[in-house]
Amino acid sequence: MKFLSSLASRSHSGYTRLIKPSVRNSKVQAIISILGKLFCCIAEYSPHALLLVTVLYKTSKDHPFIPILDDVPRYVFVTSIIILFLGVLYKCQDLLLYHPSMPPSSRVYVPLPPPNIPYDDVFITTSDKVKLHAYFIKQQENEIQDAPTLVYFHGNAGNIGSPSYIPLYMTCHVNILLVEYRGYGKSEGSPSEGGLYLDGEAALLYLFDRQDINIRKVVLFGHSLGGAVAIHLATRSEFADRIAAVIVENTFTNIQAVACHLFRNILPFVSYLPRWAVKNKFLSSQKIPDIQCPLLLIYGDSDEVVPSEMARALHEASRNPRSAVVEITNGTHNDTWCVTPLYRISIALFLRKVFDLTEDRTEPISSEESVSLSWEWQNAVTDSTGFF
Known part of the structure; x- marks a missing residue:
């Protein structure tokens, strides 16, 4: 908690940049928006998907005669795990923002x-x-x-x-x-x-x-x-x-x-x-x-x-x-x-x-x-x- 407080105590160089988009190119913003929506959709099902992938991986290791993941490139599998893990973090954001049990x-x-x-x-x-x-x-x-x-x-x-x-x-x-x-x-x-x-x-x-x-x-x-x-x-x-x-x-x-x-x-x-x-x-x-x-x-x-x-x-x-x-x-x-x-x-x-x-003011x-x-x-x- 002290670590987060020390981060929060550092001031910005200017406050106007807090309300201006950091990415000015409209095309880049559109791409980021699409990626964000795609990520949010994936995140909705990430906990279940991560559990399924874990079970399949464990099954393929314990039972070599089930080559479910043998043909999947390692980098694709690792990337999928990372995306699914981030999706779980996305689902857990409510726990980081809302603290109804504190104290x-x-x-x-x-x-x-x-x-x-x-x-x-x-x-x-x-x-x-x-x-x-x-x-x-x-x-x-x-x-x-x-x-x-x-x-x-x-x-x-x-x-x-x-x-x-x-x-x-x-x-x-x-x-x-x-x-x-x-x-x-x-x-x-x-x-x-x-x-x-x-x-x-x-x-x-x-x-x-x-x-x-x-x-x-x-x-x-x-x-x-x-x-x-x-x-x-x-x-x-x-x-x-x-x-x-x-x-x-x-x-x-x-x-x-x-x-x-x-x-x-x-x-x-x-x-x-x-x-x-x-x-x-x-x-x-x-x-x-x-x-x-x-x-x-x-x-x-x-x-x-x-x-x-x-x-x-x-x-x-x-x-x-x-x-x-x-x-x-x-x-x-x-x-x-x-x-x-x-x-x-x-x-x-x-x-x-x-x-x-005493009088109504207009704009x-x-x-x-x-x-x-x-x-x-x-x-x-x-x-x-x-x-x-």
């Missing part, structure tokens, strides 16, 4: 909210009939209707019992729907990229059906992997007009970039494998330009998992005039929320800016107005003098 008790013990915080313990059924566990943290009865509601998507480990939402509840005066992905905590099923998107959609539909909240004040919040889910949902046509704002924390441009970042110094060829053989993609940098609502990106400058440059890359890729980016000094991947009051203050100021506008009609509006939102979030 070990996360699947059986989900901490309850503090006793002074009212909440509903709910279960949400997705469109593919998976039952998800969630906490709906709510303000007092006389405030719940007017308060914004955050849909909180956690990272790739643990469950919804983390206390990271408490400062948001106390400082920002929001309702919070804490959603456990499939395969996490008390939720059913197994995690996957498509599955997590369905989980997010089910969470939103659950909120839109509630009668005790203001459905015009729904805000998506995502930490790390949850940021990719939030970005995806905000770009869906059926939800885009119903999302008031998006907040992401320590999230990434895409899984390929994170994998290349972590493994680029292990072996030269290994760092190129994720470019075409990755199973879970979460292509946030390609989706984020389609977000039209206000957007806040928060990152810790000491993040040991996701390079801090990725937040800047996402901000640049968004081209959103109603966006802001906040750097948390000494913030690591999992404790950015608690190292400084700037974290919760910047979110509170952002929400104030989102919901206290800028010129680049000058776009720049001016961008600075307006950035200053509104980073200037905390009027908060206290």
